[in-house]
Amino acid sequence: PSDQQATGDSWRKVDFNKVYKDIAGLLEDEDYDDGSYGPVFVRLAWHASGTFDTKTKTGGSNGATIRFHPEANHGANAGLDVARKRLEPLKKKYPNISYGDLYTLAGVVAVQELGGPTVRWRPGRSDDKSDQDCTPDGRLPDAAQGADHVRDIFYRMGFNDQEIAALVGAHALGRCHSSRSGFEGPWNASPTTFTNYFYTELLEDKWVPKKWNGPFQYVDKQSGQFMMLPADIAFKTDSQFRKHVEKYAADQDAFFADFSKAFAKLLELGVKFPADAPVYEFKTLE
Numbered sequence: 001p002s003d004q005q006a007t008g009d010s011w012r013k014v015d016f017n018k019v020y021k022d023i024a025g026l027l028e029d030e031d032y033d034d035g036s037y038g039p040v041f042v043r044l045a046w047h048a049s050g051t052f053d054t055k056t057k058t059g060g061s062n063g064a065t066i067r068f069h070p071e072a073n074h075g076a077n078a079g080l081d082v083a084r085k086r087l088e089p090l091k092k093k094y095p096n097i098s099y100g101d102l103y104t105l106a107g108v109v110a111v112q113e114l115g116g117p118t119v120r121w122r123p124g125r126s127d128d129k130s131d132q133d134c135t136p137d138g139r140l141p142d143a144a145q146g147a148d149h150v151r152d153i154f155y156r157m158g159f160n161d162q163e164i165a166a167l168v169g170a171h172a173l174g175r176c177h178s179s180r181s182g183f184e185g186p187w188n189a190s191p192t193t194f195t196n197y198f199y200t201e202l203l204e205d206k207w208v209p210k211k212w213n214g215p216f217q218y219v220d221k222q223s224g225q226f227m228m229l230p231a232d233i234a235f236k237t238d239s240q241f242r243k244h245v246e247k248y249a250a251d252q253d254a255f256f257a258d259f260s261k262a263f264a265k266l267l268e269l270g271v272k273f274p275a276d277a278p279v280y281e282f283k284t285l286e
């Protein structure tokens with residue numbers, strides 16, 4: 001990582017509209033996955049932020065400790081070095097941006113440029129944390145588990161069932177990589193377009209255990225083209241989560257509005273922003 005330590009007020013020297021455009025320019029790459037870095041940028045922003053613990057006030061995107069060992073090497077963060085490497089040239093071009101601001105902004109740009117809702121975003125995270133501030137393993141969810149575990153993880157961050165159900169809709173994007181999480185797939189219709197398909201596929205398709213020697217996961221019986229994690233299926237089998245899933249499957253606008261709020265909240269967990277930090281609502285370029 002660059003030795004530039006962006007701390008305190010250095011964000012005031014950054015033109016974030018230019019940074020937005022430059023991140024958008026990094027998204028498309030036909031040689032990467034399904035043609036876009038968008039999904040892995042969303043996952044980086046979420047994993048950099050989702051370590052927050054409301055009780056101890058530790059974790060969260062401030063300081064971007066996800067770039068340091070041991071956090072970078074936690075199982076859940078496998079493959080995110082690919083996203084950090086893709087973004088590193090922008091840290092050199094904008095030395096006054098903090099890694100925390102860069103990683104969270106990249107998630108916002110990805111959601112918006114892949115067709116999702118506008119997500120409000122503030123600068124002001126600083127780089128003044130070190131590997132001593134890394135959070136312990138286990139702060140992020142385990143895909144092999146079910147609804148109770150998912151609630152433990154997200155209640156710890158300060159989310160309720162409705163917000164958790166809205167956040168998981170990001171699983172319309174991207175794919176699982178057996179070399180990263182061990183899970184594999186999907187080859188679904190539109191992994192680089194932000195839609196409510198996670199909810200519609202979850203409810204409409206018949207999900208059966210995948211016959212393979214990898215970790216237990218589901219595949220859709222009809223085409224075999226889609227996958228779901230055990231933790232994904234929990235959003236169908238748990239009646240409280242299912243209530244919200246049905247709402248979002250029926251109404252993409254409702255999903256977009258709730259996702260926008262919950263994602264913005266996720267990216268700001270634990271961060272003390274300067275009182276005059278501007279709230280950006282970037283114009284989507286696409």
Ligand code: HEM
Nearest residue numbers: 039040042046141142143167170174175176177180181231
């Ligand atoms: C509900 C708990 C969650 C679990 C158990 C979970 C688990 C996983 C797993 C195992 C993968 C595959 C990683 C890989 O092999 O590359 C994945 C991918 C992904 N997750 Fe989640 N996730 C959860 C919630 C979220 C949330 C809240 C977001 C964002 C708001 C998110 C966004 C993504 C994205 C965009 C991908 C695709 C990444 C890529 O294509 O490289 N997930 N998730």
Ligand SMILES: Cc1cnc2ccccc2c1N
Nearest residue numbers: 171172173174175176227228
């Ligand atoms: C359709 C679907 C379901 N679950 C997922 C979990 C992680 C990543 C992508 C997923 C995905 N596209």
